[in-house]
Amino acid sequence: MLDAVLELKKFQDVANVSTFLLDRSTSTLLLGARDAILAVDTERLDQEPKVVGRIIWDVPEAKRRACVAKRKTKVDCNNYVRLLEFLGDGRVYVCGTYAFDPQCAFLELSSFTLETTEGEGVKMETGKGKCPFEPSQHYTAVMAAGTLYTAAASNFLGTLFDISRGTGAEQERIRTERSINWLSDPEFVSSAFIQQSASSNPTGDDDKIYFFFTEVAKEYDLYTKVKVPRVARVCKSDVGGMKTLQRRWTTFLKAQLVCEDKPSGQRYNILTDVFTTEHTPGDPSSTHFYGLFTSQWERDELSAVCVFSLSDISKVMDGPFKELKKTSDWTHPEPVPTPRPGQCLNKALKDEGFDSSLKLPDKVLTFVRDHPLMDNSVTAAPLLVRKGIRYTKLAVTQTGSGDERRGAVLHLGTDRGELHQVAVVGENATFLQELSLFTSQEPVNNILLHRGRALVGSPLSLARVQAEGCALYSSCAVCARARGLGCVWSTGEDACRRTTAEPGPGDIVDNALRKCDVAEGRCNPSMRELRVSVGLPLLLPCVQLSPRSCSWEHPPHRHTRQHHSDLQVTVTEDSLGEYICTCQEAGPGSRDPTPCRRAAYQLTLEGPIAGGTVAEAGGRHIVASYIFMFLMGLVLGAFLLHFVMRRCSVARQGHHLPDNSLSSDKGRDLLGSSATAQSPSSASLLSDGFRLTEKRNGTATTNTTTTLFSNQGNGSPHGNSFGGALIHSNPGNGHGNSLYANCNTNSGDLQFVANLLDGRTGERPEVIERKFGERDEVDEGLGDVIKGPEEELARFPNFKLPAPLALCEESSI
Structure with a gap:
C-alpha cells in the first residue's frame, strides 16, 4: 500500500540520489545526491514541510575544469555523495567523488552543516579507498564500532581495488594485498558487521566484517572470463603482520557463493544486492544473507534470490584451503601450519600468547597470503526465480516471532520503478502484489525498512510503502495469497486480518482463494480470452516463481518458441485455441516438485489486418x-x-x-x-x-x-x-x-x-x-x-x- 511519494527534483533540481542513511530515533532520512545532502522527515512525507535540511557541497569551478581536461565528462565532474555513515559522536562521515578526487567531510547533525576550517572552507580529508572515483563505480562500506571498513577502487583509472580499514589510528589502517589471488577485478555489492554477543560467544571469538562481491574467477581455466560471487571475511582486531603482510590483512579469507537450481542445473553467478537480517532478533548467530542474483550467460532479464546462513559461511571458512599447483589443478595444500591461518583471535589463541596478529609466525602469514580462497563453496537453492524482470534492490520482512515464524516477505525493487512483494513460505514463493512507484526511467536503488514501512528511493524520488501486517493486502484474493504468512480475509470487516489459526491440509493458498468470490486460484488461473489477428506476433507471459521448469500446452503447430517461461506466438488460423502454462513447484509439506498451472489463455480470431487492407x-x-x-x-x-x-x-x-x-x-x-x-x-x-x-x-x-x-x-x-x-x-x-x-x-x-x-x-x-x-x-x-x-x-x-x-x-x- 503506497503512502506517499516525494519528488526530490522539486528542491532546486536535486538529482542523482544514491545513498540513504536513516536516523531511526528521529525517523530522519539523509540522502546523498549530486552536489547536495538532504534531510527528510519520513513521518511527514505526505505533509509540509518534507525536507528539513539541505546542504550544498559542490566542486570549485577550477577543479571541475581540471577534471574535464582529464577527458572526463562534465556531468561526472561533479561531487556525487556516495557515503553516509554515523560516527557515534553526533556527527556523520560524508564522502563524495569530488570530480574524480574523492573527499570526505564531517556533518554536524545538530546544526545540519559541514564542519569548516578557519578559512571558512569545508574541512575535508582524502577519500581515496573510502569512496569511488566515478559516480557509477561499485563500492560498499560499513561502520563497525566507530571504525569505517570499505571496499572500493583505490586509483583514478579504477584498476586497483582494496578492502580496507579506512578510519582509526594510522598504524591500524590496513588493506588487502595487491594480488589477483585476493581480488580479481571485483564488483563490490554489500558489507555487514556481525558483532558477537557475550551469551552466544563462549570461545571469545572476535567480531567479523563480511564483504560480498562478484569477481573474475581464477580457479577456472577457460577462454572466457567466468564471474563468480564471493563472500570475504576479515576480523575486527586484525592489525596486520610484523614482517610478512605488514599493513595487510592477516585474516582475509574468501569463499564462493553458489546459487543453483540443481534439478535444472541453472546457476546464477552475478551478485547484485545482499540484505542482512537476523532470523531471531538479538541473536547474531541467526544472521542470514539474502542475495539477489542474475546470470552471466543469460542475454535476457533474469533475477533469482538465494539465502545463505552465517553458520554455513563459518563452516566453509573453517574448512580446507584451495591451492593452485603448476599442473593447473586446484588441490588441498598440505600441511596447514598452526595456529590455523586466517582465524580470528579468541581465548584459545590468547592463552597461547597470540594476543595480536603482530605476533603470528611468518609461516602462518605466508600461507594465508598465498591461500586466501577456500576449497568448499557456500551453496543454496533459489527461493525465487523471475525471468523477464530485472530486480535491482532487495529487502526482507520476517513474519511471526521466535519459533512461530511463518515465512518472509521479499520487497523487490525493479529497474522500472516498481516494487514487487513476494511471500516465501517453506519451499513456495507466491507473488502478492506489484506497486508502480516511479516512472519507468527511474530504477529503484535503495530500500530501507523502518517501523513497518519501506522507504523506497530512486535517483529522483522517494516513496513510503506499507511493508508489514496483513492490513496492507486490500483485497480477498491478495489476502488469500498471504495465507501462509498468517493472514485471513474477514468478510464482516471486509479487510485482511492476522490470525493464529493454522491453515487446513492441502494447498493453503488455493483453499483460501476458494473462499473468495473469485474462480482463480494460485494453481488454477482463470482463462483469459485474447482477441488477436492473423500475422500478429505476441508474447504470452507466465510468471515463474519456482526455479523449476515450465512447459506450455498449445495447439499443434510450429509458430511458437518458448522464451524462458514465456511463449512467443505468431498468430495464424492454426494457432488459435488454448495456451496453458504449467510450472513445477514444491507441493504442500513436500520438497518434491508438483505441477502448478500458472497461466491460461484463449486465442480468438478478431479479424486479420495485413498491408493496410482488411x-x-x-x-x-x-x-x-x-x-x-x-x-x-x-x-x-x-x-x-x-x-x-x-x-x-x-x-x-x-x-x-x-x-x-x-x-x-x-x-x-x-x-x-x-x-x-x-x-x-x-x-x-x-x-x-x-x-x-x-x-x-x-x-x-x-x-x-x-x-x-x-x-x-x-x-x-x-x-x-x-x-x-x-x-x-x-x-x-x-x-x-x-x-x-x-x-x-x-x-x-x-x-x-x-x-x-x-x-x-x-x-x-x-x-x-x-x-x-x-x-x-x-x-x-x-x-x-x-x-x-x-x-x-x-x-x-x-x-x-x-x-x-x-x-x-x-x-x-
Whole structure:
C-alpha cells in the first residue's frame, strides 16, 4: 500500500540520489545526491514541510575544469555523495567523488552543516579507498564500532581495488594485498558487521566484517572470463603482520557463493544486492544473507534470490584451503601450519600468547597470503526465480516471532520503478502484489525498512510503502495469497486480518482463494480470452516463481518458441485455441516438485489486418494454390519467351548476331531460371514481437503489427514490393535478382516483367540496365520481341482474377 511519494527534483533540481542513511530515533532520512545532502522527515512525507535540511557541497569551478581536461565528462565532474555513515559522536562521515578526487567531510547533525576550517572552507580529508572515483563505480562500506571498513577502487583509472580499514589510528589502517589471488577485478555489492554477543560467544571469538562481491574467477581455466560471487571475511582486531603482510590483512579469507537450481542445473553467478537480517532478533548467530542474483550467460532479464546462513559461511571458512599447483589443478595444500591461518583471535589463541596478529609466525602469514580462497563453496537453492524482470534492490520482512515464524516477505525493487512483494513460505514463493512507484526511467536503488514501512528511493524520488501486517493486502484474493504468512480475509470487516489459526491440509493458498468470490486460484488461473489477428506476433507471459521448469500446452503447430517461461506466438488460423502454462513447484509439506498451472489463455480470431487492407484470410491450401498457379504461369511465360527467341534466332541465321544477344547464355541471365516461394526468416518475425501485457499496468495491448518484407539488395527506389509475400529467384543464376509479388497477383502486377527488360515503350534501346547496375548490349530487334511474352502472360486467367489478400505460409519460429 503506497503512502506517499516525494519528488526530490522539486528542491532546486536535486538529482542523482544514491545513498540513504536513516536516523531511526528521529525517523530522519539523509540522502546523498549530486552536489547536495538532504534531510527528510519520513513521518511527514505526505505533509509540509518534507525536507528539513539541505546542504550544498559542490566542486570549485577550477577543479571541475581540471577534471574535464582529464577527458572526463562534465556531468561526472561533479561531487556525487556516495557515503553516509554515523560516527557515534553526533556527527556523520560524508564522502563524495569530488570530480574524480574523492573527499570526505564531517556533518554536524545538530546544526545540519559541514564542519569548516578557519578559512571558512569545508574541512575535508582524502577519500581515496573510502569512496569511488566515478559516480557509477561499485563500492560498499560499513561502520563497525566507530571504525569505517570499505571496499572500493583505490586509483583514478579504477584498476586497483582494496578492502580496507579506512578510519582509526594510522598504524591500524590496513588493506588487502595487491594480488589477483585476493581480488580479481571485483564488483563490490554489500558489507555487514556481525558483532558477537557475550551469551552466544563462549570461545571469545572476535567480531567479523563480511564483504560480498562478484569477481573474475581464477580457479577456472577457460577462454572466457567466468564471474563468480564471493563472500570475504576479515576480523575486527586484525592489525596486520610484523614482517610478512605488514599493513595487510592477516585474516582475509574468501569463499564462493553458489546459487543453483540443481534439478535444472541453472546457476546464477552475478551478485547484485545482499540484505542482512537476523532470523531471531538479538541473536547474531541467526544472521542470514539474502542475495539477489542474475546470470552471466543469460542475454535476457533474469533475477533469482538465494539465502545463505552465517553458520554455513563459518563452516566453509573453517574448512580446507584451495591451492593452485603448476599442473593447473586446484588441490588441498598440505600441511596447514598452526595456529590455523586466517582465524580470528579468541581465548584459545590468547592463552597461547597470540594476543595480536603482530605476533603470528611468518609461516602462518605466508600461507594465508598465498591461500586466501577456500576449497568448499557456500551453496543454496533459489527461493525465487523471475525471468523477464530485472530486480535491482532487495529487502526482507520476517513474519511471526521466535519459533512461530511463518515465512518472509521479499520487497523487490525493479529497474522500472516498481516494487514487487513476494511471500516465501517453506519451499513456495507466491507473488502478492506489484506497486508502480516511479516512472519507468527511474530504477529503484535503495530500500530501507523502518517501523513497518519501506522507504523506497530512486535517483529522483522517494516513496513510503506499507511493508508489514496483513492490513496492507486490500483485497480477498491478495489476502488469500498471504495465507501462509498468517493472514485471513474477514468478510464482516471486509479487510485482511492476522490470525493464529493454522491453515487446513492441502494447498493453503488455493483453499483460501476458494473462499473468495473469485474462480482463480494460485494453481488454477482463470482463462483469459485474447482477441488477436492473423500475422500478429505476441508474447504470452507466465510468471515463474519456482526455479523449476515450465512447459506450455498449445495447439499443434510450429509458430511458437518458448522464451524462458514465456511463449512467443505468431498468430495464424492454426494457432488459435488454448495456451496453458504449467510450472513445477514444491507441493504442500513436500520438497518434491508438483505441477502448478500458472497461466491460461484463449486465442480468438478478431479479424486479420495485413498491408493496410482488411480482407478475410484464406486457408493455407488456398494460399499455396495461388502460389503454385503464379509459379506455373511464370515458368510457362519464360518457356514462351525462349521459344519465340529461338524462332527469331533461326530466322536470322544469315545475319551476324553478337555474342551478347538473348540467344546467348549471358542474355538468359536477365530472367531467373526459377522462382520459388521463400518464407520470411524467424528473425524478421521476432523483431516485431512484443509483450502482450505491459509490465507497468498489466493491460493488454491489441495493436496489430503488419510487417512488409522487401528486398534489401535490389537497389530500386520502389522496392518492387507488391505485398506481404517474398519470392526469391534461384541463387544459382549468379545475380541474386529477387522478384516480389503478392499471393493475389493480377494482370497489372505482371508489369514487373516488362520493367525488368525495360521494353515497355516498344523502342529499341541500346542497352538494358539490370537491377545491380550491370549493362548488356542487345540486338536492335529486341524491342519487338519483348512485347510478345508480356501479352501472352497477361492472358492467363489466374493473373486476372483477384485473390484474397493473405500472407504466404511462414516458417516456424
